[in-house]
Amino acid sequence: MRLDYLSIFPGYFDVLGISLLGKAAVNGLVDVYAHDLRDWTHDRHRTVDDTPCGGGAGMVMKPDPWGEAFDEIIGTEPDPSVHVVFPSPSGEPFTQSVAHDLSSVERIVFCCGRYEGIDHRVIDYARSMWTVHEVSLGDYVLNGGEVAALAITEAVVRLVPGFMGNPQSLAEESFSAGQDGLLEYPLFTRPVSWRGLDVPEVLMSGHHGRIAKWRRDESIRLTRERRPDLTDSDVSARH
Numbered sequence: 125m126r127l128d129y130l131s132i133f134p135g136y137f138d139v140l141g142i143s144l145l146g147k148a149a150v151n152g153l154v155d156v157y158a159h160d161l162r163d164w165t166h167d168r169h170r171t172v173d174d175t176p177c178g179g180g181a182g183m184v185m186k187p188d189p190w191g192e193a194f195d196e197i198i199g200t201e202p203d204p205s206v207h208v209v210f211p212s213p214s215g216e217p218f219t220q221s222v223a224h225d226l227s228s229v230e231r232i233v234f235c236c237g238r239y240e241g242i243d244h245r246v247i248d249y250a251r252s253m254w255t256v257h258e259v260s261l262g263d264y265v266l267n268g269g270e271v272a273a274l275a276i277t278e279a280v281v282r283l284v285p286g287f288m289g290n291p292q293s294l295a296e297e298s299f300s301a302g303q304d305g306l307l308e309y310p311l312f313t314r315p316v317s318w319r320g321l322d323v324p325e326v327l328m329s330g331h332h333g334r335i336a337k338w339r340r341d342e343s344i345r346l347t348r349e350r351r352p353d354l355t356d357s358d359v360s361a362r363h
């Protein structure tokens with residue numbers, strides 16, 4: 125898998141050389157390339173923004189540098205196998221399902237906007253050439269797309285076959301099919317007693333059936349309390 129990042133702050137992506145992702149890069153599972161959008165400007169100030177047509181606060185990113193960067197980094201021929209991700213507050217929700225879809229893609233280009241956003245023609249052009257995902261991380265506003273791109277990267281790369289040491293842990297995660305879309309149950313490890321707080325006895329019983337029931341009951345309780353939106357009617361009936 126090849127990952128490209130286009131940003132005026134490419135340094136954000138130095139962190140991808142660390143930890144698990146660094147290992148994946150070493151194993152050749154993932155190749156990571158960060159690019160400074162200003163490398164495709166031609167004026168002395170390396171300008172990437174301008175005032176919004178129609179007025180309004182803030183600045184908008186000019187389309188020209190993006191187009192020239194696309195030409196050099198991706199190419200000038202349409203290729204639907206290239207997935208281009210635009211993090212955006214007005215994007216579709218980024219979910220585990222989208223992460224799964226992206227984890228089998230060979231090439232992803234992250235376009236990280238700043239200011240108030242990117243000239244919309246950049247996204248329209250990208251849609252005419254590649255497979256585009258305009259995605260939101262959640263209902264809050266970041267200052268740019270970089271942090272979102274890092275979060276999306278981590279959610280996607282950890283699903284790439286051969287990346288995670290223990291694929292079983294992926295199967296039991298929240299938001300994945302394995303848990304029926306319920307939240308994860310509480311986790312415990314040794315010591316059994318810690319500052320007057322004990323591990324639930326059932327987990328020390330060695331009785332796997334009871335442990336499985338306790339965990340499911342806890343997942344259902346937590347989901348009902350914290351995420352009623354995840355418990356649609358037949359799910360709650362089933363539990």
Ligand SMILES: Nc1cc(-c2ccc3ccn(Cc4ccc(CN5CCCCC5)cc4)c3c2)n[nH]1
Pocket residue numbers: 180211212213236237238239240241242259260261262263264265266267268269272
């Ligand atoms: N899930 C999530 C993703 C992002 C995200 C992603 C990418 C960019 C690029 C720039 N910003 C900053 C920004 C964008 C929009 C506004 C508001 N908006 C501006 C235009 C007129 C109406 C109001 C404020 C600041 C970004 C923010 N935030 N949260």
